[in-house]
Amino acid sequence: MMKLVIKGIIPPMITPLLENKQLDLVGLKNLLHHLINGGVHGIFILGTTGEGPSLSYAVRKQLITETCKIVNKKVPVLVGITDTSIDGTMEIANHAKKVGADALVVAPPYYFPIAQEEMGDYLESLVPMLPLPFMMYNMPSCTKLHLSIDVVRRAKELGAIGIKDSSGDLTYLYSLIEEFKSDPSFSIIAGTELFLPETILNGGHGSVAGGANFFPRLFVDLYEAAMDQNLEKIKILREKVIMVHRTIYEVGEYSSRHIKGTKAALMAMGICQDHNAEPLDRFTEEQRNRIKTYIAQFNYKNEYNTVQ
Template sequence: MTDSKLPKPLSGIIPPMITPLKDRNTLDIEGLERLVEHIIAGGVHGLFVLGTTGEAPSLSYQLRQEVLERTCNLVKGRIPVIVGITDTSYVESVNLAEFAADCGADAVVLAAPYYFPAGQPELLEYVTHIAPELPLPMYLYNMPSLTKVTFDPSMVKQALDIPNVIGLKDSSGNMIYLHEIIQICKDRPDFTLLVGPEQLLAESVLMGGHGGINGGANLAPKLYVDLYNAAKAEDMATVRKLHNQVMELAMSIYTVGKHGSTYLKGLKCALSCAGICSDMLAEPFTNFKDAERAQVNSALEKLGLLSDKASC
């Protein structure tokens, strides 16, 4: 395994970076450059490439490698880069982890394979087999809404003994589950616990979590960093104020449209309106039309997230 300078635990805001696209298989290179600099300028603590928000399962293997390599070259070691390697193919997950190590990434993130639903003993075997083959330390990624499988607390407890498993990202939205994981990991202060849904960021940090991998931090990174810092300091007045702003962002931008894809469509549209990158989505999704774009633009104006020059 490659020697990693990754903080243990990794704490703070680690945005799950969107993948700026020009078409189905072409990266928006200029948009990627602006996005990376925009995110880093917000004071974030790391960057998560090829996650759910990055539409990784919908990207070609060539494009996954390109966005990873370009992002690592742009970051230049300023913050840790962690990389999603989830795939239905065990071998492809290992291949991408090896490529990530060659690019200079710091860790990888693995959800359960998302076609054949594995039982908990099978899932533990899978993690036990793959972890020692990876050249980088690994975070588990609990995403049951998309994988059909949960990393049960009992399984996570056993995974604590696997040397290369160093943390968990929980995107279940289930705070009872997260509280159970926090209890299980009390004797492992080096084990990272990060939450995905930004609506739960403040609560999770106040209860002992280490931060968030929150999609909205693509758009307003400083807001999420400030909320994390306030929760860490237990500054409840500031927590309430900033949590309310995060909720307003989520409820006004992620709810435009009718389908489960509205989160991705809304976030990419907002970044396009802000002049950062293209709003092209990977198939099977397409970007918002004029009526939805106008709704997103209006929401950004109310939230104060548009510069004088930016507009849809």
């Protein structure tokens, strides 16, 4: 079996939903074609941006099945399996294996605050049951646990193929790169998209960039510029990413605005609808119109909008 390599731009794909909260199959197809045509190196579903924990098991399974079918092995499909119960985690993991996903993504079970030691013990019991390669996911803002380097090392010893770090802590990201640099097959992936150049220039492997949902090519180009160590190009492209942060991500006042803004951007581009899973709701009409204006400005200014 070929060793799975996790690198490059792996969008944390949103889950396109209809008004009745069922999966939007047309939107899903449009979105996956948009991402693959944009040159992404993998697809990560059922993460935070994908509202994984808010979806029913039926919708999660349907999303995994349809995504694997549409992607059809063009790029690896990574599936978030984090749940409050180990049975729920395994149900999604086994379904992912059955329908052809490539890897699983494991974050700490949320709700109960757990200690680092308990997380390590949890991995000891979970990992032997996992049917696919897995990577770790550090998301302290949602799980109450900022994975220690020790726990990540333990995960690697158990067979983890990498870690996605969404802590937003650049020092921690650097220490991960430093700790595991002797094994280039262990992927260090930044969850904070603005850290992409630093991640690559310091020896990391890529980014799970939320903005790649709507502008995949922008992030792929930034990744390639970093791989080429083209500092001039990095500077120009990073300005565009900062522009996304100052516009699309700044509509709305709650922290959920990143997910809502991403969905509204995709709707403005005609890719899918912008319905969210409860407890989140879509933007107001006024907010959606602001997003529409921003998307139009980007389309006017650069070539990153692949949808006409």
